[in-house]
Amino acid sequence: MLRAVPVPFALVVLTALAGVVLGRVYAGDLLTRLMLGAALGSVLVSVAARRLPSWLVAPVSVAAMAGWTAFSLHLAARHADLTGDFGPIVADAARNGIPRLLTAMIPVEPAPDTVLVPLVAAWLAGLTGAEVALRAGRTLLGFLPPALLYAGALYVVGPNADPATWPSVAFAGAVALGLASSGPRGAPEAADPTAGLAPSVRAAVRARLVAGTALGLAVVVGLAALLGPLLAARVDERPVDPRRYVEPPRVESLDENPLIRISGWALNPEQKLLDVRTQAPAGAESRIRLAVLSDYDGVTWRVGATYRNAGRILPAAQPGAGPVETVRQEITVADLTGRLLPAVATPREVTGARVAYDPASGTLIRPEGLSPGLRYTVTSARERPDVNLLATADVPAGEEVARVLRVADGTPEPLRRLATQLAEDNGAPYARAAAIEQFLAEHYRVVADAPSGHAYPNLNFFLFGPRGGGGQRGTSEQFAAAFAVLGRLTGLPTRVVVGFSSRGDGPVRAADAFAWPEVLFSGVGWVPFDPLPRPDAEPRPVEEDFRPTPDDPPPSEVPEPTLEPTATPPAVAAPDRPADGAGVPTPVLVGGAVAGLLLLVGAALATLAGMRRAQSRARRERGDPGERIAGAWREVTDALRLAGRPVGGDLAATEVALRARQALADARATTAGGPTAGAGANARPAGPGGLGEPTGPAPRGANVGLGAGVPDGGGSAPYGPALTAPPRAATVDGPDVDELATLLNQVAFAPGTATPAQADRAAAIAEEYVAALRAARPWWRRLLWSVHPGPLRWRP
The missing domain is CATH 1.20.5 (Single alpha-helices involved in coiled-coils or other helix-helix interfaces)
Incomplete structure (x- = not known):
């Protein structure tokens, strides 16, 4: 009897060690304990049911698995403080388990959606291994499912934890123990296969x-x-x-650039956005941060965040040199819309709402979107910079801060001259920042009815436009954006923050919304500045302290404002990734392990196909019309790359359309057995990634290239190039890719003008072209087309 114990014991240990390895990226040890229970339960059910018919073992084990999984999900829901009915929580976990596990921030919160897949995988591995090792007597083959589970855990952890040295040693030891105890036993004839044979x-x-x-x-x-x-x-x-x-959760354009909402809030100052209750040191004013914008392309400021699903405990940022205060806020959402979740910087713990987090900026979102009555609690570690260090502090440089030092092409010459003038007599970084702050506060006026916009032409008009024509006045949007651009021109790493001022407890209204700039100092951290003038101050004319050269004509027209929508559109949930799960195997003989392996491979291929379908659907159906048209274009360029005909980023959209028609014609000719037309002698080579990045702005009237970004109208320039239809070339019967190229040019040169009908048309063209190009491929390439992982990792 004792000799039958080591093999089941080894199976339990091998399966539980996968939970130990995976638990290294989870917060706490709840997942490890739950996977240990799954390992014990699956093996013990198989041991207890050895005398039952083989066909009855799998249903009994699956029933036990369902019970243990329900109990485990209940514990995980309580641990994560999830409220609501248990049924919808389980359904959500089953639907989104795989994508949330792979997009969750480290450390992963043990919640129903992040523990379901490991639990089911552990139970199935224990069941498969026990049936093959104990019932079929193939011990080594029975150790294969736990080994695959262990390898999968190592792959999911990846580089996010230290090497699993001692679990790997223990795994090898358990395998050796199981194999050593499974040798022949009983009569000597059983030990010697040659006994009783002729010599x-x-x-x-x-x-x-x-x-x-x-x-x-x-x-x-x-x-x-x-x-x-x-x-x-x-x-x-x-x-x-x-x-x-x-792909992590995505946000709408207004959440990617909330700076354009400042002017709309300024026109409705009494609108109630939040209710706040604060526990903080007495006398300290709290700034509630909505978003941190670090990227500027000369047209609009953007958050540019990579959000990862997070649990209650958020990862700590690099500490600064100043003291840290703990601030606890209970926030109730009123009329604030979108996905951005307000919080005092820097959040460390969030309860009451599922969040996704960007550690680089400290920006939070709620993937499901905000709704009136949503109540959550945020505990933040607010840093107080040591002002005594600022006078002599330097600013960092290099690749780590290149993002917040980048100056977009096309900077107006007056802005450069003003930045040079402000930096001439101020050598120290803090002195330069203080000079910019003082200049803006002394020469400009804050008004509530100023049009939105922070593109280069808008800032140029704000700084140097005639007072009588609307210049030299703006909201905090223009003050913060102008400070940040002037700071980068003088070598300061800057960013723009959008948020609200709070006086402790009570309502936060639209009048409390404002934007402010921040500068990064070495050893101090991010320091906020306030370039807004005092309410009772009379601005001094800019001409007294800065006079442009006579070569510069004065602005003659007011830049076009960035239109603020009357109501924020409802947030659209990020596309859910399909969670394809393996069926329940019943490997009662030696071939069970092989069937299980084939099942895992099939599940992986099905998951890849589902992720590809979700990606295509998100590109064509999510976002505003401009984003949908750009997504449809990505579908076409990815299809060309899958077909072995990548296009370089130096090509205009019309040139790419010509290549696309030629690629379809060649593919159809090859399929029909005719001669294959080449790409042409004048074809330009593709870049290494198939999608390039332009080195400068597109000329007026030109077609946008593949690498050009597609702005969403966050800040409109006053002038735009004329849109021209691409020239028609000889084409084959098929989708009109030229029309899609025309729509892409419209999005690039006239942001905000695309309509939903045009986006639907672009999606239809892209879908038709991809289907036609795929249909022209050989049958085995068509099979690989849908499971190719390339489009999931290719970047524009």
Whole structure:
């Protein structure tokens, strides 16, 4: 009886070790304990049911798995403080388990949607291994499912934890124990397969055993000699992180650039946005941060965040040199819309709402969107910069801060001259920042009815436009954006923050919304500045302290405002990733392990196909019309790349359309058995990624290239190039890709003018073209087309 214990014990240990490895990226040890329970339950059910018919074991084990999974999800829901009915929570976990596991921020919160997949995988691995090892008597083959589970856990963890040294040693030890205890036992005849045979037959059998053993040993030694150096060379390499293949939650354009909402809020000052209750040190004013905008392309400021699903505890940022205060706020949403979740900087714990988080900026979102009555609690670590260090503090430089030092092309010459003038007599970084702050506060006026807009032409008019014509006046949007641009022109790393001022407890209204700039100082951290003038101050004319050269004509027209919508459109939930799960295997014989492996491969391929379909649907159906047209264009360029005909980023949209028609014609000719037309002698080579990035702005009237960004109208320039239809070339019967190229040019040069009908037309063209190009491929390439992982990781 005792000799039958080691194999089940080894199976439990092997399955539980996968939970130990995976639990290293989870907060706390709840997942490890739940996976240990799944390992014990699956193996014990198989041991107890050994005398039952083989066909009855799987249903009994699956019923036990359902009970343990329901109990575990209940514990995880309580641990994560999730409220609501248990049924919808379980349904949501089953629907979104895989994508949320791969987009969750480290450490992962043990919640129903992040523990369901590991639990089910652990139970199925224990069931498969126990049936093959105990019922079929194939111990080594029975250890294969736990080994695959262990390898999968290592892959999911990736580079996000230290090497799993001791779990791997324990895994090897458990395998050795199980194999050593599973040898032949009972009568001597069972131990000696040649007993009772004739001497000549016995000699032949023994010779075959010796030859087989020698051959197996030679194969093992050969594999060790061949694979050993290759594996040793990869010891110091960084593992692949599977999270890079899954697209994080996306936000709407107003959440990507909330700076354009300032003017709308200024016109409705009494609108109630939030209710706040604060626990903070007495006398300290709290700024509630909505979003941090670090990217500026000369047209609009953007958050540019990569949001990861997070639990209650958020990862800590790099500490500054000043003291840290703990601020606790209970916030109730009123009329605030979108997905951005307001919080005092820098949030450390959030309860009452599921959030996604960008550690680089400290910006929070609620993927489901805000709704009136939503109540959540935020505990933040607010830093107080040491002002005594600012006078001598330097600013960082290099690749780590290149993002907040970048100056977009096309900067107006007056802005450059003003920045040079302000920096001439102020060598120290803090002195330059203070000079910019003082200049803006002394020369400009804050008004509530100023039009929105912070593109280069808008800022140029704000700084140097005639007072009588609407210049030299604006909201905090123009003050903060002008400070940030002037700061970058003088070598200061800057960013713009949008948020609200709060006096402690009570309502936060639209009049409390404002934007402010921040500057990064070495050893101090991000320091906010206030370039807004005092309410009772009379601005001094700009001409007294800065006079443009006579070569610069004064602005003659007011820049076009950025239109603020009357109501924020409802947030659209990010596309859910399909969670394809393997069916319940019943491997009662030796072939069970092989069937399980095939099932895992099939599940992986189905998951890839589902992720590809969700990606295509999100590109064509999510976002505003401009984003949908750009997504349809990405579908066409990805299809060309899948067909082996990538296009470079130096090509205009019309040139790409010509290449697309030629690629379809060539594919159809090849399928029909005719001659294959080449791309042409004048074809330009594709870049290494197939999608390039332009080195400068597109000329007036030109077609936008593939690498050009598609602005969403966050800040409109006063003038735009004339839109012209692309020239028609000889084409084949098929989708009108030229029309899609025309729509892409419209989005690039006239942002905000695309209509939903045009977006629907672009999606239809892209879908028709991709289907036609795929249909012209050989049958085996059509099978690989839908599961190719390239489009999930290719970047524009």
